[in-house]
Amino acid sequence: MKLGIVGLPNVGKSTLFNAITKAGAEAANYPFCTIEPNVGVVTVPDERLKVLHEMYHSKKTVYTTIEFYDIAGLVKGASKGEGLGNKFLGHIREVEAIVHVVRCFEDPNVVHVDGQIDPLSDIETINLELILSDMEVLERRIQKTTKNLKGDKTLQKELDLLKKIHEFLSSGKSARAMELTEDEAEFVKSLDLLSYKPIIYAANVAEDEAGSGDENEYVKAVRGFAETEGSDTVMICAKIEAEISELDDDEKTMFLEELGIAESGLDKLVKSSYHLLDLISFLTAGEPEVRAWTIKRGTKAPGAAGKIHTDFEKGFIRAETIAYDKLIECGGNLATAKEKGLIRSEGKEYVVQDGDVMHFLFNV
Ligand code: GDP
Numbered sequence: 429m430k431l432g433i434v435g436l437p438n439v440g441k442s443t444l445f446n447a448i449t450k451a452g453a454e455a456a457n458y459p460f461c462t463i464e465p466n467v468g469v470v471t472v473p474d475e476r477l478k479v480l481h482e483m484y485h486s487k488k489t490v491y492t493t494i495e496f497y498d499i500a501g502l503v504k505g506a507s508k509g510e511g512l513g514n515k516f517l518g519h520i521r522e523v524e525a526i527v528h529v530v531r532c533f534e535d536p537n538v539v540h541v542d543g544q545i546d547p548l549s550d551i552e553t554i555n556l557e558l559i560l561s562d563m564e565v566l567e568r569r570i571q572k573t574t575k576n577l578k579g580d581k582t583l584q585k586e587l588d589l590l591k592k593i594h595e596f597l598s599s600g601k602s603a604r605a606m607e608l609t610e611d612e613a614e615f616v617k618s619l620d621l622l623s624y625k626p627i628i629y630a631a632n633v634a635e636d637e638a639g640s641g642d643e644n645e646y647v648k649a650v651r652g653f654a655e656t657e658g659s660d661t662v663m664i665c666a667k668i669e670a671e672i673s674e675l676d677d678d679e680k681t682m683f684l685e686e687l688g689i690a691e692s693g694l695d696k697l698v699k700s701s702y703h704l705l706d707l708i709s710f711l712t713a714g715e716p717e718v719r720a721w722t723i724k725r726g727t728k729a730p731g732a733a734g735k736i737h738t739d740f741e742k743g744f745i746r747a748e749t750i751a752y753d754k755l756i757e758c759g760g761n762l763a764t765a766k767e768k769g770l771i772r773s774e775g776k777e778y779v780v781q782d783g784d785v786m787h788f789l790f791n792v
């Protein structure tokens with residue numbers, strides 16, 4: 429899963445991104461040896477793997493990962509190709525979701541590009557660049573479809589929808605905020621619009637506000653806006669994330685407790701992206717390794733098998749599966765689970781559930 433970090437200058441992007449790269453998966457745990465400097469890889473926390481690791485005395489635990497891309501440089505005028513604008517818009521096209529860091533901290537020593545802190549105006553600035561770029565895409569598409577309509581009258585519906593989206597965007601709203609039928613949504617998805625990508629607003633607050641239960645007015649404003657377009661908001665403190673990234677797991681827990689923070693901002697970001705992209709994890713467990721795999725909710729058993737290896741999908745026969753909770757009830761003992769009839773044999777149509785511990789049987 430690829431997420432792109434964007435935001436205006438001086439909002440805390442680099443601070444957050446550096447925390448991500450430091451906290452990130454060691455290169456040794458990551459099968460591709462060269463990680464580009466603008467990519468940070470983090471593991472998706474999953475307590476279940478720790479439990480399974482103990483139960484199976486596994487040699488290895490492999491977490492699933494998320495890649496964060498630092499897409500700095502998106503500024504006003506990007507859609508006009510100002511500066512390196514267009515290149516950055518191109519980078520956004522390649523990610524599955526956007527993390528927009530919004531400044532919600534006051535600090536007289538850190539200059540705001542527009543002279544004052546106004547998260548909603550920051551959001552509008554960035555979103556507008558994406559919207560303008562989308563409008564250009566739509567205009568070209570409308571032209572093409574209008575031309576093709578002469579030979580193919582069935583394109584009328586598509587043309588109407590393209591115009592409807594264009595009109596919506598010209599009101600300054602992102603495509604993701606549009607109400608669409610399932611068919612329409614399918615079509616809009618195929619257009620690959622930037623303002624249709626799922627987005628998480630990362631409200632970057634001051635150190636002394638990160639632990640307080642109350643959100644400051646800036647964060648509330650961000651959350652309020654996010655809700656109007658079905659987006660998520662995560663409150664983080666980039667500075668604290670930077671400090672945590674230097675610590676090991678135990679130290680991290682203690683440090684967060686001292687500050688009264690229940691969960692690190694990075695963990696919250698990861699969870700939120702799972703939620704936003706409608707992802708779940710299934711698990712595989714054995715002595716060689718316990719491992720989590722990411723799939724889209726609704727994926728059927730062969731598709732899940734294909735995550736592990738394409739051969740598993742091609743030659744899929746069936747899956748032996750047990751829900752994680754049921755396995756724990758049996759003390760992780762598969763024989764007991766089998767006796768109790770808790771291990772199910774599922775076929776091609778089985779929709780994999782979050783926390784399913786799976787074993788695939790396949791033809792080679
Ligand atoms: P970028 O331009 O968006 O990448 O912003 P940076 O990460 O370089 O941060 C700009 C300045 O804001 C730096 O001096 C940071 O130390 C400061 N900064 C970032 N996050 C926080 C924060 O949570 N609290 C405070 N007080 N300062 C922050």
